[in-house]
Amino acid sequence: MKTKKKYLKILTSARQWIEMLLKLRNLCNQLINFSTHQHQKPNRHQKFIQVSFLTILLICVVFGQVGFAQVPNVAALVEEGIKDYNTGNFFNAIKHWQEALNQSKNNPSSTAVVNEDLARAYQEVGENKAAIASLSAAIRDYGAVQNIQQVGRMQSELAQVYSNLGQPRKAIALLCGQLVEKSRISDNQPSQEIKCTPESAEQIATKYNDKRGKIAALGILGEAYRLIGSYDQAIKYLHAAQQVSPAYDFLVLNSLGNAYKSRAQLHELQANSAKQAGIFSKEKEFTNKSAADYNQAREYFQNSIKLARNRKQALAEMRGLLNLIQLGSSQTNETKVIDDETFNNAHDDALKLLKDLPDSATKVYGTIDLAYLQRHSQGTSPFTYCPTAMVLSDTEALNFLKSSVLTSNKLQDNRLQSYANGALGHFWECRKDSKQALKYTQAAIIAADKNLSAKDSLYLWEWQAGRILDEQEGKKEEAIASYQRAFDTLEDIRQDILTAERDVQFDFRDVVQPLYRTLARSRLDLLGVGAIADERRAKELSQVVNTIDALKLAELQNYFGNDCILSGLNPKQVGELLQDNSVAFKNTGFLSSIIFDNKTGILLQLPNQTTKFKWIEDSNQEGTNKIIHSDKLQKKIAEFRTGLIKGEVQVNYDTTTAAQLYDWIIRPFAEDIKPETVKTLVFIQDGFLRSVPMAALYDSQQQKYLIETYAVATTPSLRLTTPKVRDRSTQKALILGLTQQATIDGKSFDQLFSVPEEVDAVESIFPNHTDLIDDKFFPESFKQKLEKTTYPIVHIASHAQFGIIPEDTFIVTGKNQKLTISQLENSLGNLNSKLDSVELLALTACETAVGDDRSTLGLAGVALQVGVKSAIASLWSVNDQSTSELVKTFYTNYRDTGISIAEALQKAQIRMINAKNLPPSEGINIKYDNPVYWASMIAIGNWL
Structure with missing residues (x-):
């Protein structure tokens, strides 16, 4: 009985404790x-x-x-x-x-x-x-x-x-x-x-x-x-x-500082895009917005620091100080948000506070941040290059990095241990001490790989190990193995990295892109050293192709900032696709380019044949070949494109530059792509080569343009292309056009005098059509038409601008409005079933930012982004009747189900090249033989 009472007493007491403790x-x-x-x-x-x-x-x-x-x-x-x-x-x-x-x-x-x-x-x-x-x-x-x-x-x-x-x-x-x-919100909305x-x-x-x-x-x-x-x-x-409550304002203020800083960086990009597009009023507007947001970020960080300090929240204070310091170190010459005195004071405060911080993640990462701190950073990651002007001395930085390793070991946190060891390894990498560098880098890899606890940093340390090994004699293959592991890890997590903070888009160019190019180049360099068996060579080239393809997919994903672009991605690698589709790809050659800092390579793939690779070279006076520096190639490309666009004022086009580029890019593969066996060339271009209208390259020996020998198409990636012949005998078309002058965001777009004739031509070929012209063509009317009826062909005869960011990619409509890439995607989004999808999207008056590879990436990716199978688009706008002539002939050929889309365009372009030889009854202007009138039009995506 006593035992029972004692037990009940204890139980009652326990319940009281439980009630209090639950509160x-x-x-x-x-x-x-x-x-x-x-x-x-x-x-x-x-x-x-x-x-x-x-x-x-x-x-x-x-x-x-x-x-x-x-x-x-x-x-x-x-x-x-x-x-x-x-x-x-x-x-x-x-x-x-x-x-x-x-x-x-x-x-x-x-x-x-x-x-x-x-x-x-x-x-x-x-x-x-x-x-x-x-x-x-x-x-x-x-x-x-x-x-x-x-x-x-x-x-x-x-x-x-x-x-x-x-x-x-x-x-x-x-x-x-x-x-x-x-897309549903903007700065102007309440x-x-x-x-x-x-x-x-x-x-x-x-x-x-x-x-x-x-x-x-x-x-x-x-x-x-x-x-x-x-x-x-x-x-x-x-x-x-x-x-809600002011009690934790220092936390909210810190986050607000980050948000305003990110928006300031976006406005900087928008200002640069507006400048490149020649919209100087918008450039000024975005520059002012950027400056205002940077100042607001600084104020929020400073207020957060002050409040955290008053409430003795040391960890939050350190976070605010580090954010303020990084805001100061990331500023450009155009945006000096923090003066030297403020920067130095924040730095001194952080150093003092760091000594008394408890062992924690904040302490570890704060220590590393301060060790690598620069007043003016060179990029977004200090681990992708060697900082040249760190605020701390080498001795101070080394001591900080060593202490971060010790603290991470105490905390037994794999993620912390990985990051601390990797940071110390990078320090020794930059000081050329490969032994120490490799020791700590390998420790970082082990910690990151343990239970996959830090997969999102694992690729950094594998990449770092590759660089360290690359500098050592006889370690080339070990370096490639490390690069490959880094690549494989990054492929697993790429989606999250590339779609986060996508407007700023610095991570990709600073981290992802260099790794992919380094891996590809290392494999290619290995092929040039010593004798390598054909089987091994084929395998290495196959790996290079996969790497280049992954790079191009990553660029698209980063540009558009979501994974919609990859929704139709074929899981098979390029080599498997070529093998599986050998019948569909019969008589087709695929030329992929890869640009490095000092040289550019071209890979040729043919169904059921081994991949061929060549560096772009030029013959000197001695008759020997010399690799052409990428800078020289880029200048020649710009010269070629500028010459084409200005060709309208020339009576006879000068083919000198076009012939030189043909000799560099096409002729080295002449024996592999003989016209008897190869009828179509599909280009998968890199960087500045995307802006090249390959059809206009000139074979000086045969005295023919490339398009006269081969049908030509382009695609961002074979894995995003569905090559399939479709029934084109009966088609319904939605025809959209703008003839009037328009003003968008302060930029004027000229009247398109030839659009009425172009529209008439398209309507005559597709009697079953609906048209929206001038004021009848605006975003809402376009969307409504697509909701009511399915149109396999959507033809847009209006200005289309492709900027360096997606927000500056749009089609000019009536009423001085614009149809953005997001609106176009949303409008076509309901038509992506197999039965209702748009087969062909035509954009015939485009404007791309010359010299910026991101804008032409937008052009190549727009069809894929909106879910269409094929696209016909122009690399520059030709305000002339020639466009309607070319479009009319293309669609006439397109209706012929016996030829491919690429061949339909080829025949239309050849007809214009032969303008001077055609009878007057054809009614074609003889000046249209000049490539300015026909070369800008390219076929994108499914070319069959």
């Missing part, structure tokens, strides 16, 4: 990690620096588990886990809590708590997949016991993990339930009311008046929108978080 736990959980858990990919300046309510989080872990006292064995396991967690022994904590979980399987109120804390421990050791599983289980268990408020909090924590992994769209789905697409679904984290926090939970949801939501490039939305949500 404490609720308080703790209100302080869930907010947007300062900001994950920066390792190719950015700011690496994984995380500032959270760390101390409170630990208290939550301790108090959250005492409620297990009534189950002695489970309670003991939980207690051991708490002790391990508090001392930084996260793996032991996980072990104890997993065992506790196994013993509490039928008690969701218990398993919810354990899963919650397991998730935090998993995050500490970089096991994000396990963290996701634990948080998902916690959400399920809290839902089972009707603790809906806690469900919302766990959704916010889960959203943070997804955001950390570079999956912000998943984070947004959890936090708000719906994604506001960027702030929209936040509308989230009832089951989302934000709405749960609102329903339960959970202020700090709502701050967390809105803050992480703002960060997620920033990561997908929707900066206006990000700023809106962060300002909303600021209105």
Whole structure:
């Protein structure tokens, strides 16, 4: 009896403790990690620096588990886990809590708590997949016991993990339930009311008046929108978080600083794009917007630092200081946001604060940031080049990097250990100490590869190891193996890297592109050293083709900023496609280019034949070949293109440059592409070569243009092209045209006098047509027509501009409006089924930014982006009746199902070349033999 009373007394006491501790736990959980858990990919300046309510989080872990006292064995396991967690022994904590979980399987109120804390421990050791599983289980268990408020909090924590992994769209789905697409918002629109679904984290926090939970949801939501490039939305949500409660303003202010900085960088790009397009009023507007946003970012960072300092939040203060410093180091000569005194003071404050910081991720990454800090950085990642003017001396930087390794080892965090060792390895790489460099780089690789805990930095260290090995005698093949592993890893995570912060688009050129080119070049260089068996040579060239193809896919994905462009990607590699489609590809040759710093290569692929490769060379006076420097080639390309565009004023076109380029690019493969066996050449171009109208290259020996011998087409990648002959005997066409002068964003577009004749020509060939001309042609009318009727052919006779960013890619419509690439995609989006898809999109009055390879990338990718199979587009606009002449002949040929699309265009172009030899009854102007009138038109995508 005494035993029973004693037990009841203990149990009552335990319940009182549980009630009190659950209240404490609720308080703790209100302080869930907010947007300062900001994950920066390792190719950015700011690496994984995380500032959270760390101390409170630990208290939550301790108090959250005492409620297990009534189950002695489970309670003991939980207690051991708490002790391990508090001392930084996260793996032991996980072990104890997993065992506790196994013993509490039928008690969701218990398993919810354990899963919650397991998730935090998993995050500490970089096991994000396990963290996701634990948080998902916690959400399920809290839902089972009707603790809906806690469900919302766990959704916010889960959203943070997804955001950390570079999956912000998943984070947004959890936090708000719906994604506001960027195309639906703009700077000019008023702030929209936040509308989230009832089951989302934000709405749960609102329903339960959970202020700090709502701050967390809105803050992480703002960060997620920033990561997908929707900066206006990000700023809106962060300002909303600021209105909920001022208690954690220093966290919100820090995130706002990041959002305004990102938008400032976007405005800089827009200013550059406007400048290149000659829209100087827009250039000034965007320059002013950029400056205003940079200043706003500086103010937010400074205010965040001040508030965090006043509230003795050292980790948050350090985060703000590092953000302010990086803002100062990334500024250009045009945008000096922070003066030297402010920069130096922030740097000194960070150095002082660093000494007293507790061992943490913030301390490790902050130490590395300060070690590599430059007043004026040269790129977005200090690990892709050797910094030449670091603020700290070599000795100071080395000591900082060594201390970061020691701290990461204490914390037993694989991700931290990987980054710290990799950073130290890079230091020695830049000092040419290959032994030390390789030692620390390999340690970084091992840590990153452990449980795949840091896959998003693994490629950096594999790449780094490749560079180190490349500098050593006889290590070329080991270097290539490292480059290949880096490439394979990057291919796995490329989508997340390239679609995040896509408007700024520096990561790709600074990190992804150089790695792909380095791997391709290393393999090609290896082929030039010593005797290599034909089988090995074929394998190496196959790998080069795959690398180049991956590079071009990555460029498209980065340019458009989403993975829609890759939705139709064939999983097979190029070599397999050539083999599988040998019948469809019969009589077709594929020429792929790859541009390096000092030379350019061309690969030729033919179905069921080994790949051929040659560097672009020129014969000197001694009769020997000399590799042409890429700069010289680029200048010659620009000369060629300029000569073509200006050819309108010439009576007879000078073919000298066209002949020289033919000798460099085509003639080396003459024996492999004899006209008897090869009828069509498909070009898969790189960089500045995309702007070359290959049809106009001139064979001086045969005195023929290339197009007179071969049908010519282009595609960004064979893996994005579906080669298939389609029935073209009966077609319905939607014809859109603009004849009037138009003004878009302050830029004037000339009247297109020949468009009425072009429209008449297309209408005569396709009696079953609908036309929208001038004021009848605008974005909404275009969309409405497509919603009502399916048109296999969409012909647009209007100015089309392709800028260096997608926002500057648009078609000019009536009423001084523009149809953006996003609107075009949305309008055609409903027609992407096999039965209803648009077969051919024609754009006949394009303008591309000469000399910028990104604009011509937009031209080549636009058809794929909007989901059409084939496109006909011009590389420059010809305001002449010649366009209607060419279009009319092309469509007439196109209706002939016996020839391919490329051949239909070829025949139309040859007809113009022969203008002087045609009888007067043909009614064709004899000047149309000049390539200015026919060479700009190219076939893109499916050429069959």
